[in-house]
Amino acid sequence: MMSTLRMGLREGVREILAFSLGLVPWAIATGIAMRASGLSIGESLAMNVLVFAATAQLGTLPLLVSEAPVWLILATAAILNLRFVIYSAAMAPAFHDQPWARRALGSYLLVDVVFLVQGPGLLQEQDAQRRWGRFLGAGLWCWGTWQIASLVGIVGASWVPEHWSLGFMGTIALLVLLVPMCRERVMLVTALAAGASALLLRDLPLRTGVIAAVIVGLVAGYLFERRQQGVARER
Template sequence: MESAFRRGAREGVRDFLPISVGLLPWAVVTGIAMRSIGLTELEALGMNLLVYAGTAQLGALPLIAAGAPLWLIMLTALALNLRFVIFSAAIAPLFAGRRWSTRLLSSYLLVDGVFAICADKAVTSDDPQWRWGYYIAPSVFNWLVWQLFVAGGVFGAEFVPSDWSLEFMVTIALMVLVLPMLRSRPMLVAALAGGLGAVLLRGLPLRLGVVAGIAIGIAAGFAAEHWQQRREAA
């Protein structure tokens, strides 16, 4: 009889496959972008392995290219990844009783797509082995696909004409990943407020408009959730 872990792993990968399509152009463009600012192949691959956060990578690259101070690069990457604090809190029950090393590895593998597709179903399961497989299998699959296609962009960057504008592919890929998360009013409010804030404040120096937009989105999302809870309690 198939183990609960294998059943969960198979179902997790199956549920994740449709959204994983959005990873491909995003990963390739990320690889090309790292090479376009002057990173060597080794530096680009090393950054991709250590950071493993496409949004933070793309957000930090213009700052690196402009010679921005290290504190600003780190602040931008931190702001862009703040959502993972919320994601981690939401899926914490998955790792109850597991070793510290397991939790550390799982935090490294946590990505938007896996959270959007797998979090609710995994947390509501009563079988710890099934839900562990349901989380870890698509997470490892996502990591492998991302590393492979980023490497393709890194080594294929020299063959892409410099006048090709590929930024729109990243936007489309991000939309594919973000849309499944907009299932609640607070999430929708956060996305709209953050996006509008980043656009309106794009003229701030050192590209701080992105950081400001993130802060606005987080504040708006918490406010909307608080208002919704008060309304439901009334």
């Protein structure tokens, strides 16, 4: 059993290795953004370990800095991470035979790149131990890569001159994730609707414009996709 698990661990690391290199600049930028927003090294490290979700980390930084209510920070993080509900539902069959502790750990280690690389093949793996090993190997490798690269940004931010004003690093880091996704028309519509709404609703109290913009973007994307499906059926 342990040999099968170790085999799965090695396979998971090998499968994710090339893709995980893209996490390095993204993690460094997130580390710098946390420090540029005023978080201490300890607070940045804690956020990196406890949250371990770049979009939520970057999206809630302005709320933390402005001392927004805790409920608003949690609600914003939850909305920004809604995609993980879809990821989890898609991968749930691969973990139905695993104990609760493993499923809980899996939910923590599930990130975008792990889902993209492991998702399709993992459901076809017949051996439960090897299946878990592949996911665990990929997840732990990405977690370690993220923590180390983020630490470089967190510590290195103190070496950057203050007049450089690196508060924009969070925005740049999010754009790195956003731009490739907008190659699909539905994602472009979603992004444009959410972006325009965020600008128009930026003066809402407690920065709730962010939440409202996310909802508007999701609705716009859903309606656009329904319209595209209707056009396709008519043809």
